[in-house]
Structures are given as structure tokens and as C-alpha cells.
Amino acid sequence: MRELMILAAEEANAATVVNEFEELLLRIFVVTIMFGLGAGLTPKDFGLALRRPWGLIIGWVTQFGIMPLVTYLLIISVLLPFSSVEGIMLVALGALIMGSVPAGTTSNLFTYFSKGNLALSVTMTVNSTLWAFIMTPAALFIYSNFLGLDESLSIEFSELALVIFGLIVPVALGMFLRRLSANIGAVLELIGGALGLLFIPFLIIIWVPRNWPLLMSTEWPTYAVAIGMGLVGITAAYYLTKLFKMHPMNARTVALETGINNGPLAIAVIIAVYIDNPGIDQILLVPALYSLFIVLISTAVTLVFRRANLAAEQKIPNLL
């Protein structure tokens, strides 16, 4: 979620990123949400996600198998043939990085709202973030080679550790407080959910006006890639889970976890690696757009998922 603020600043000068205060504020926001959502979980929820590792395995495959592939296919079928912009390969490189990073907190939030399996979502995020150390560079290496680029990239482990730390600590703390008092847990969960709900329009409102020129100057093939990645990623992963006959709750989780990648991580990695590259603005273009549109796409998908969940809910007579 931090990505959107970063992007706001990015246009002016990538090197300034966001100011420290804004970054701190956003981190607090995200940590509070995860703290609240964690208060709805119990250790048993995680035990169950681990005891039945199929979700985790399928999620791993979709995360590093489907998303980079979907991105690559969009690049070669839409971006490259229809774009006339100079430095298009840099845009493609940014898209590939965006497609190769793991999921982040945003996917946990949308899983929660979609009535998915939050414990599985958190477990998948942690798992794929750990694997990202190997898999993100590997995926990027493979597909950039296909594109004729000779890119190699290494991720600082501290970046990944920060993601995991920022996820595990608040969730564990929330779980602990719920154990202490179910009332405190329930109130925190409500606050976390409410903050999460406010966060979506809040991000859109601050992002769009500040980046209006960027939105206006971007051509459609770039949009198609930035929007298509999330949309196709979620859809493909969803149908794959159906093929494996996963429980609808877990299917929704894997789908969102796959399609929603960690924007802030992609941006942090790009800034760390390409800070001296004069084309960094182009590299950041798709991650920037993706980060906005994934919130819109996920909101729409969440509404569809919630409706499906409601329809599948057991109707028993009102015992009131």
C-alpha cells in the first residue's frame, strides 16, 4: 500500500520516494490493519493451513508460475506489438519485476473481506516472500532472457525480512491479545476491518489527483498490461484451484494471493537496483499503475466473491 505514496513522489523524482513521515504513517496504517485482522485468528487456523499444505503448494505454483507467465504473455502480445513509446523495453522490465515479486499485505486484506481463509493467506504471503529470495530473480532471469534482455537482479534479504516482520509481528500480537480477551480481539478486528475499508477509497483519492498527468500520458498497451496482470492472474489462479477442487474459501484465497502482488516491494527493489538508471521512471511505470488498479480490481473481485459466499452459505431456519 505504501507504493501509492511512493508513486506520487516518484513522478517528480524517483530518488526522493516518500518522505519519512508519510512512510511511517503508512506503515502504522498497514500494521494496525494486520494487527486487527490477526486478532480474528487462532494458532489452530495456521495449524490447519499447514496440516493441509495443498493450498500452500498450489499457491506457490500460481504465484511464481502463473503471474510471471501472465505478465510475459501480456508483454509480448499487447505491449510490444502495439506500443510506440521509446524505451518500451524498460517498461516491460518493470512489468516483469512487478509480476515476479510475491504477494503482500493487500492480498491479506482482500482475502479477509472476501471471506477467504486469512490464515492461509498470511501463510502464503510469508511462504512466497521467503521463496522470493530465489524465485523472483529466477523468474525475472528466465523471462527477461526470452525478451532478449540481459537482466539479473538480486533482492536484498533485508527487504524481504522487513515484509515478513511487518506481517508476522502484528498478526501474532493480535492473536495473543485475542487469547487474552475475546472482547479485545473482537474490537481490534472490527477496527482493523474498518480501517482496511477506509484505506481503499483513501488511497484512490490521494493517488488519482496527484498522478493525473501520468494517467493522461500513458498509452493503452501499458494500461492493458498493468490492469491485465491482476485480472488475468486472479482469474487463471481461481480456475486452476477449481480444477484441483479446492474449497471455495481457499480458492478465493489462492486467487487473490496470486493476482495481488507486493507493489511496495517491487518498487523498493527497482529503486535499490536501478537508482542510477536514467530510465528508472519507465521501469516504475507499470508497478505504479498496477498498484492503483489492483486495488480497484480486487475490490470488484471481492464483491463478486462475497456474493458467491453468501449464496453458498447454509440456509437454516431462523432460530431467533
Next chain:
Amino acid sequence: MTDAIWLDHYPQEVAKELPEIPHHHLPSLMGEASKKYSGQKAFTQVMPNGMNGTLTYEKVDELSDHFAAYLREELGLVQGDRVAVQMPNCLSYPVVAFGILKAGCVIVNTNPLYTAPEMVHQFRDSGAKALVVIDMFADRLPEVIGKTNIETVVTVKISEFFPAVVGKVIRGVQRYWSRSLPPVEVSHTLFKDALAKGKAQASGKDYLEGIGRGSLAALQYTGGTTGVSKGAMLTHGNLVSNTIQMLQMNGKYIQEGKEIVLTALPLYHIFAFTVNLLGFYYVGARNILVPSPRPPSNLKRAFENYKVTWLSGVNTLFNALLNERWFTDRPPKHLVASAAGGMALHESVATKWQEVTGTPIVEGYGLTESSPVISFNPLGGKVKIGSIGIPVPSTLMRCVDENGKPVKQGEAGELVAKGPQIMKGYWQREDETNSTVVDGWLHTGDIGEMDEDGYFTIVDRKKDMILVSGFNVYPNQIEETIAAMDGVTEVGVIGIPDEKSGEKVAAFVVSSLQEPSREEIIAYCREHMAAYKVPSMVTFVDELPKSPIGKILRRELRDGALATASSSSDTSKGA
């Protein structure tokens, strides 16, 4: 007369006759527990998100004293006055119920989902002078109160007695998010003000002088399935006896001061009223009150956060839980057993429950008119799945023919029962009383059979029996068979008029996947039962009409089917 052959199957610890009970009325019975377990938690109300509030035995005792004083001193009610109570399971319920009983008044439990005409009927018929109602449902009062004798309305909040902050959060959500707080447009007193007034005026007077076993404790309305609802007069003696009878039958499996019982069934229903509210209170258990188990996921947090040892439910509830993934993934670890009643427990559900939880469901049987427990499977003895068990101590049961003569063991006949729990009669309906309670025998209207061990099995409701070309067909049997098929969630079977055979069998099936098909269901039935029993009509429906506790309302199903048959319109619904 049938011999009480079942007595041989009583577990050792179960007395064959009810021991002398020193308590002559419910407040005395409850009072013993209130003193003995005073510091322990008595009731915990759990909301779907886990928010909760708790009252200890001591607190329930004290608050109900205040409410009794309010009724007698402030409102000037006298012994025998009826007080209607209309609320879902919440912490106020025990305070109100015990308060009414302590005041020597009569509790009139009322379903909160009743429509205005139903409320008018029940309040007028009972002659209730006061009503304690949950504010969420008070919007129907303006069209009701004027047509009744109700002089005072007291409103309770769902979050009553919750920790302050949590209570405010729930209130805020109700008001601004779910918008479930309609304005109360009749003059009313807030529950907390009523308690404060009662506290101020408490004089320590004995409101129970002269109240004894024969005194009326509750008017429990019933008969919604036959038409006009009538009040079963349950006395203090009926309810005290039945509480002890029920506990006796479960012997050592209900441990004093240690049980945690999940109360998902509504307390306004006689099953939960006697078993959970009275029975488990008396043994010092902690009642986990769930305001609404709909959808069943509302029970998730209650199961997660409390070490539930007992559960009382109806077939619908057990079945619903077995269809919830969170439940089957992590069945409650501390569960000892569950009690089923209210409707026939399907064998398939009982068997699957045992597989999933590793604990039994003991099925019992009873009617509102019998407070309600008549029979139970003895947990310490032989538990027969599919049977309603053996009569509880001091209770006689037998099957009789149309002339009231006992039939031979193994033959089907109407079940009749006799014991200290049988109601005094129907409130102001002498004729109905006389046709229902004959020489002390309660005629249940259920067809049953007794096996060689003295265990009873319900064959069906007398009035639901289908007559196909002169053969008796019992819908329960067909429902059981179809319900056992994979993919079938629920099924209701009725008889509808047929020119050739008199009546024909019609099945209404709820199946989320529309699988099995109509043809498959019929083929399956052919395999498992005599040809005349096989449904000639199978209709898929989204939902079956049900009573508040989840009994399938066959009458409504029949009315719906007849309406469809008589109208040529394709749009009319079958159920």
C-alpha cells in the same frame, strides 16, 4: 398396561423413581445453585464476532431479585399474573425469567419473530399484563399493545450486561451499520431503569408465599403446527420434576460445577428452557448463549473461544454444523455428548456426528405439554441410534390404539405418557385439555413403537401419516432414506390427494447442486422401500418451510403443494 420393561436398562446410577425433591418451586431449586456456585460464571453471551458478556451465579440471583421487586412493587403485579417475554438468547433472559418466577408470576415465552397478529393472539389469550421485549423487535408494538391487556413494556438491549466499551461498540454497529434499532414508539421502560427501581424498592418480602408444586410457572404456547396456538400450563412441580428427571437420566455425564453448555437453541422454546436454562443452571454449568445460530458460522467463535462440553440441539442444527467446514476441520475437543430433541434425529446425522466429533448424540423425546422431557437415551447405558430412548424416572409410556387400549409390544400405536411433568392442561381450553390428557395420560399425537428392551421409536406424527391405497406410509422413513443420499441437504415428505390411490407421496428436496437427479432419487427409493412408499413426485426447492426451532412444517408444505396444484400458474411456488 404395559410393563415398565425399560427399567432393566437404566444405568446403575439412575434411580428408577424420582427421589424426594426438597424444592417446591423453581426459585427454590435455582436458589440452591445460586448459593452453591455463587462466584462461578453462569451465563456468557457470545456474539458472532466473539464479543461477549458474562454474569455469575451471584449476579443472576441478585439482578433477578431486583426484577422480581420491580414487578411486584413498582408495577403492582400479584402472584399468578402473566408476564410475556420476547427476546433471543441473551444475558437478560435468565434475569427476566428468574425474576418473573421469583415474583410468583407466570412467564409467557414468546417467539421474537412472531408477526403482529400472532403476538396479539398470544398476549390476549394469556392475558399478560407486562411485556419484556428486545428493542430490535419492538417496532411491531404500536399495532399490538392496544389490542391486549399489556400495561407495561420493558425493553432490553442485546448488549445488556456487556463490558461498557464492548456494549457501546455493539450498539454503534446496530444503530449505524446494520440499522437494526427501530424507534420504540410505545411508552416503555428501559430494563436497566426497571432493575434500578426494583433495587430501590426491594423489601426482602417473600413473594412466593403459598406458591407450591401445583402453582402455575409458565404458559408455554404450542400447537402452531395444528392451527390455533394454545398455552400449555406448566407448573412449578412440572418443571422442577422434569429438570431433575432430565439430569438423572444423564447421570455422571453431567458433572456438577464443571460443564460448559452451548445454548444455540432459543431459550423461549421449552427444550432449551428446561434442559439448558433450568437443568444446566442447577448443576452449576456455564451456559454459552448464542443469540442466533443463523447462519451456522455464527457459532464458530463460541466453539473456538470456549471449551464446550455439552450441546443441545435439533437435527437441523447438528446437520448444519456437519456441513460447516470449520466445524468438521476442528470438532470441539472437550465435547462429552449432545442432547437432541424437538424433532426426529436422522440416523445419518447421528452417525456422522459420532464420526466427526467422536461423541454421541443422545436423542430424547417430549412435548411442550410434558415440560418437555418424557424419554431419553441413557448415556451410561445402551444408546440406540434412531430411538427416542426409554422413559425418564417416574414416567410411564405406552403405545395405544384408537380406543386407548395398549397395543402389543412391537406394534405401532399412539404414544401416551404419564408422569409428574405432564402439564396441568391448556390455558382456558377445557375441551382441548380433556381430549389431550385422559386419566392423567398425555396423548402425544405421535405414532410410536416399543422394542423388546422397552426403547421407543417414533414412527411418525399421527396427522402426517400418508394413506396410500390403504397402506400406512410414514413420511419420516422416506425422508430418512432420501436424506442419506449424497448431495441431499434436506428433504420434506408429505401426502397429497390422488384420485387413484387416495393419497400419493410427494418429496421436496433441498440440494445445492441439483444432484442427485429426480430419477436417481426415485430409483434409490425403489431399491430401499416398498413400491407404494416410493414418491411419485419429487420437487427441488431452495428451502423448506420450518418452525422456529427447525421442524419441517409439513402442513405448510402440503398447503403450498395444494395451492400449486389448484392454480394453473407456473409461477406459484411449490413450497
